[in-house]
Amino acid sequence: MRESFENLSSTIVNLKNLGANDVYFWYLANNPPFPFPSSGLPPTAPALPPNAPATPDPDLKINLIWPCTDSHVKKYSRQVARSVTETAQIYRERVRPYMERERAGGRLTWVYNIIDGKTEAEDVIYRTPLSQQQVNEEGFLLLPDLNWDRKTIESLHLLGIVERRDIWSLRDLKKRHVPWLREMRRRFVEATVEMFGERGVEADSLKLYVHYQPTYYHFHVHVVHVALEAGATQATGKAVGLESIISMLEVMGGDEEAGMDSEGVDLVYTIGEESELWKEIFEPAKKERLSIDNGN
């Protein structure tokens, strides 16, 4: 499959690899300048007009997932959406075991590659000092999200990843994590402004959020430009502001162990009917509810 992708270079020109990590590859490229005869594209890129720059600005950003799994295909397929309510009990009894299964089987390899410095090390924008311990409990790092072209400042999209492996999602955050979360937030913002300040990025040009449900179960924070077009990825029912999590933990009753998995924390989110969460957990629960409502 990679071969047939490389063959695309006869119809996509100036293919430039931006990076690769595990099954993920990303590129910049150009569409060949049109017009072409409709009966087939030339095998190589035509000569550029005399005044064109040697390498024109890329007009394509390509993400390749190879080899991809059924989950990848489902994630990007058009499907009916459902809004579900995950109570603390459903989380504990059904969703957490699902997360555990998802974490197994090498699906986090690409994240561990980054943390271990095996891939994308040259892309890292900020990293907490490495500690002597094997896993730095408080460590985190910041690097470009694979969806960013690394160029258009108004669509800046970075990814903050924690080093510890025991926080799978926002559900694992507790009151005792508040000072650490605040510090992490501060560093992410500071590092981004330091790197991109010349291009006009200020602290208040940034939005920080996490996904629930996330695509992978290793805690990570999205850092984006406020001007980035807000689509499904920033929508309520998917994105939760980092600061609103911090505020919620801050005002929550209970001791330091109280947190986002405590009784009373219902999380409402949108999932597709093709997702395993829907098929394995929420659809069966709905059917059972309907059956009870109908007196069966």
Added chain:
Amino acid sequence: MRESFENLSSTIVNLKNLGANDVYFWYLANNPPFPFPSSGLPPTAPALPPNAPATPDPDLKINLIWPCTDSHVKKYSRQVARSVTETAQIYRERVRPYMERERAGGRLTWVYNIIDGKTEAEDVIYRTPLSQQQVNEEGFLLLPDLNWDRKTIESLHLLGIVERRDIWSLRDLKKRHVPWLREMRRRFVEATVEMFGERGVEADSLKLYVHYQPTYYHFHVHVVHVALEAGATQATGKAVGLESIISMLEVMGGDEEAGMDSEGVDLVYTIGEESELWKEIFEPAKKERLSIDNGN
């Protein structure tokens, strides 16, 4: 200005008024079928092709605000966005007085018209039974949002409005409101499913959220179809899930009077540089901060 809008009917055909309330008017219409000579449009709609239905499906939804204020123009103008943090203190000392000024001067007339049954009464989808009291503390009603074409089910957008006038925004919600909020949520969902169930809407096809900052300071809830394209209006930094507010109040420490204006509840949101909130409150605060940082 209304006159020149009516004149548009020479280039927009089948103009159909959907409703009007105070300064807001909304319509469905059609673009004249193309092709037209590029040198001007015909003064009246051309004859439809023989098989076309007498009234084709509208392809335009038009909102008219007339007469509009500077605030309206600014709201819809392209502008630089800023992410700001509203602490409980900033809310109390600066934002609440701003809200109070905004509420004055007849800007809520259209909301009161709805609550008093003076306008849009025939559009109301659900309303709690009217009480003997002049203002029903627990009352609320549900009707189509003016941005919905009232037709395309996947872009269903309703507006839930509370009758009481003392809840200006989510900042006024307290722990003691939780049972009322839950009941309101349940009724909104039930009424929507009752009305649109035949067209495939189920309880889990709906998303409920509120805006902060909202456009007007009388508490209201957006009820939308999960398939509605999620743009800026649903984005983190603007939309807050109704259930996440309920959860936050539920787990919050303190007595029944603790709420979304309590110490520790920081709200982070995105505003435009043209907004009064930016110009009057957050920009001066930023300048002061920068000046202190620079040792002046």
